[in-house]
Amino acid sequence: xxxxxxxxxxxxxxxxxxxxxxxxxxxxxxxxxxxxxxxxxxxxxxxxxxxxxxxxxxxxxxxxxxxxxxxxxxxxxxxxxxxxxxxxxxxxxxxxxxxxxxxxxxxxxxxxxxxxxxxxxxxxxxxxxxxxxxxxxxxxxxxxxxxxxxxxxxxxxxxxxxxxxxxxxxxxxxxxxxxxxxxxxxxxxxxxxxxxxxxxxxxxxxxxxxxxxxxxxxxxxxxxxxxxxxxxxxxxxxxxxxxxxxxxxxxxxxxxxxxxxxxxxxxxxxxxxxxxxxxxxxxxxxxxxxxxxxxxxxxxxxxxxxxxxxxxxxxxxxxxxxx
Amino acid sequence: xxxxxxxxxxxxxxxxxxxxxxxxxxxxxxxxxxxxxxxxxxxxxxxxxxxxxxxxxxxxxxxxxxxxxxxxxxxxxxxxxxxxxxxxxxxxxxxxxxxxxxxxxxxxxxxxxxxxxxxxxxxxxxxxxxxxxxxxxxxxxxxxxxxxxxxxxxxxxxxxxxxxxxxxxxxxxxxxxxxxxxxxxxxxxxxxxxxxxxxxxxxxxxxxxxxxxxxxxxxxxxxxxxxxxxxxxxxxxxxxxxxxxxxxxxxxxxxxxxxxxxxxxxxxxxxxxxxxxxxxxxxxxxxxxxxxxxxxxxxxxxxxxxxxxxxxxxxxxxxxxxx
Numbered sequence: 206x207x208x209x210x211x212x213x214x215x216x217x218x219x220x221x222x223x224x225x226x227x228x229x230x231x232x233x234x235x236x237x238x239x240x241x242x243x244x245x246x247x248x249x250x251x252x253x254x255x256x257x258x259x260x261x262x263x264x265x266x267x268x269x270x271x272x273x274x275x276x277x278x279x280x281x282x283x284x285x286x287x288x289x290x291x292x293x294x295x296x297x298x299x300x301x302x303x304x305x306x307x308x309x310x311x312x313x314x315x316x317x318x319x320x321x322x323x324x325x326x327x328x329x330x331x332x333x334x335x336x337x338x339x340x341x342x343x344x345x346x347x348x349x350x351x352x353x354x355x356x357x358x359x360x361x362x363x364x365x366x367x368x369x370x371x372x373x374x375x376x377x378x379x380x381x382x383x384x385x386x387x388x389x390x391x392x393x394x395x396x397x398x399x400x401x402x403x404x405x406x407x408x409x410x411x412x413x414x415x416x417x418x419x420x421x422x423x424x425x426x427x428x429x430x431x432x433x434x435x436x437x438x439x440x441x442x443x444x445x446x447x448x449x450x451x452x453x454x455x456x457x458x459x460x461x462x463x464x465x466x467x468x469x470x471x472x473x474x475x476x477x478x479x480x481x482x483x484x485x486x487x488x489x490x491x492x493x494x495x496x497x498x499x500x501x502x503x504x505x506x507x508x509x510x511x512x513x514x515x516x517x518x519x520x521x522x523x524x525x526x527x528x
Numbered sequence: 529x530x531x532x533x534x535x536x537x538x539x540x541x542x543x544x545x546x547x548x549x550x551x552x553x554x555x556x557x558x559x560x561x562x563x564x565x566x567x568x569x570x571x572x573x574x575x576x577x578x579x580x581x582x583x584x585x586x587x588x589x590x591x592x593x594x595x596x597x598x599x600x601x602x603x604x605x606x607x608x609x610x611x612x613x614x615x616x617x618x619x620x621x622x623x624x625x626x627x628x629x630x631x632x633x634x635x636x637x638x639x640x641x642x643x644x645x646x647x648x649x650x651x652x653x654x655x656x657x658x659x660x661x662x663x664x665x666x667x668x669x670x671x672x673x674x675x676x677x678x679x680x681x682x683x684x685x686x687x688x689x690x691x692x693x694x695x696x697x698x699x700x701x702x703x704x705x706x707x708x709x710x711x712x713x714x715x716x717x718x719x720x721x722x723x724x725x726x727x728x729x730x731x732x733x734x735x736x737x738x739x740x741x742x743x744x745x746x747x748x749x750x751x752x753x754x755x756x757x758x759x760x761x762x763x764x765x766x767x768x769x770x771x772x773x774x775x776x777x778x779x780x781x782x783x784x785x786x787x788x789x790x791x792x793x794x795x796x797x798x799x800x801x802x803x804x805x806x807x808x809x810x811x812x813x814x815x816x817x818x819x820x821x822x823x824x825x826x827x828x829x830x831x832x833x834x835x836x837x838x839x840x841x842x843x844x845x846x847x848x849x850x851x
Binding site for chain 1: 611614633634637638639641642644645646648649652653655657660661664665667668670671672674675678
């Protein structure tokens with residue numbers, strides 16, 4: 206199942222989400238027109254809205270509130286991307302920033318805040334306290350995950366548990382919430398809601414592990430792809446954490462020194478060798494598959510349907526994608 | 529009435545707000561301990577919680593929800609201050625930023641987001657959709673006000689209407705919401721609620737005009753106070769807008785050139801002369817008093833009480849304060 210197949214059954218609804226997204230941005234377009242370019246360029250794959258829509262339909266809900274909720278989770282996700290820009294600029298360009306980057310930061314912060322406020326207001330207008338609670342918790346976890354990432358994953362001492370705690374907050378929480386919203390809209394029994402929650406959590410973890418692993422994999426079909434940006438930014442993610450648990454003290458020392466230099470050093474070639482030597486990429490793909498399988502297992506309690514198949518397909522796709 | 533007198537009748541409640549504030553920060557203190565210094569240093573006068581508490585009591589509500597709401601508005605206000613840091617850094621240090629400022633930006637963004645999420649969750653836990661709506665709208669207005677400020681108040685063509693539109697969003701909206709929350713908690717009749725809304729709006733406008741005017745006033749008792757920081761950042765606020773509406777074309781040209789240079793020029797002395805020549809400071813204080821009087825008039829429909837007197841005192845204080 207490729208991406209087009211997975212999304213085909215909700216293509217119209219995804220278009221409606223897109224429309225609502227643009228409408229809510231444009232309501233203040235005159236004011237923020239100079240800043241909206243940021244959103245467009247950060248625009249994602251609408252992965253979270255797709256999960257809201259599929260979960261809702263899996264639970265028998267076909268109404269318009271799923272469109273609103275799809276827009277809400279995409280607003281929150283986009284706001285996170287915008288605020289992440291500030292963080293990434295900081296780590297990437299230590300001491301070498303230009304005015305342009307700083308003004309970019311301003312735009313990122315303001316438009317991010319605006320989107321978060323919009324998301325809140327869409328939810329409040331909808332008026333469902335259970336959904337408000339779920340999204341509120343997810344947003345708090347997101348912010349905590351970002352803080353944790355900054356604190357823990359800049360260090361050579363980062364552990365696999367640190368890593369999983371970070372991505373649970375910064376990635377899995379909103380994806381999990383997206384699936385839970387579907388269950389609430391459908392008003393399904395507790396077991397089904399729990400199943401979707403487990404699905405969302407595991408998909409989220411698998412997605413982020415795959416993402417961080419892809420960062421180290423060069424795609425031969427896609428010349429010019431930059432490999433190792435996380436490492437260059439001094440970010441210690443799972444592939445490196447795995448390798449670091451295997452290396453000897455000489456290797457560790459050398460990695461530490463390269464990590465310190467970041468993009469100014471020429472350590473990437475060495476790091477890629479180390480990842481190969483210790484089969485760290487394989488380990489990560491294996492772990493991502495394990496989470497992906499748990500996700501599939503969780504929703505196997507639903508009766509067969511096109512929606513269930515699409516969600517199974519997403520679980521596979523998340524691990525197997527190459528970009 | 530000085531500040532201590534105004535706040536004396538709600539001293540205990542303000543302490544409780546402070547406690548709740550610190551408790552909610554500390555729940556994740558281990559994670560964000562390195563970043564909390566920012567909050568402490570940005571810590572304000574608890575002006576907004578005081579308005580929540582006084583409005584609530586004025587409307588006969590003495591329960592604990594006012595403490596929660598006081599904490600919510602202070603979280604939102606603090607988050608705004610933190611995100612403002614990023615914006616001010618950008619305008620202050622065009623092209624000359626250090627890594628430290630960028631890392632400061634990261635802290636500002638993340639802790640601001642965390643506080644906004646906390647505020648949402650306190651509100652959602654409280655579960656009052658009417659209050660959620662009011663605070664949601666205020667937060668959106670805040671974000672829009674910030675965007676507008678960036679767009680409009682960096683230009684010599686900024687008008688008084690532009691200025692009032694900006695401060696309505698970035699300052700008055702949350703202060704107005706603080707007062708409206710009190711009315712909702714007290715469950716009072718429509719006229720009283722409306723009166724508190726009008727009070728909050730006008731206090732908010734008066735507060736910001738006074739703030740921007742104070743920026744140009746040297747306090748002789750307080751040596752070393754920096755005057756004209758807004759001008760130095762290229763921010764065109766009401767005193768300058770007033771003067772610009774009076775100047776001849778030679779003066780306008782000279783102001784424009786100084787404004788362009790910002791902190792690198794030596795234009796401040798000239799600007800202060802111009803403000804004096806056209807009585808712009810007097811004009812601003814007059815306008816602030818006018819809004820302050822409207823605020824007092826609005827709450828005059830309440831029966832006399834210590835709370836009403838304190839709120840009248842705040843209206844005077846906002847305009848007469850010198851720091």
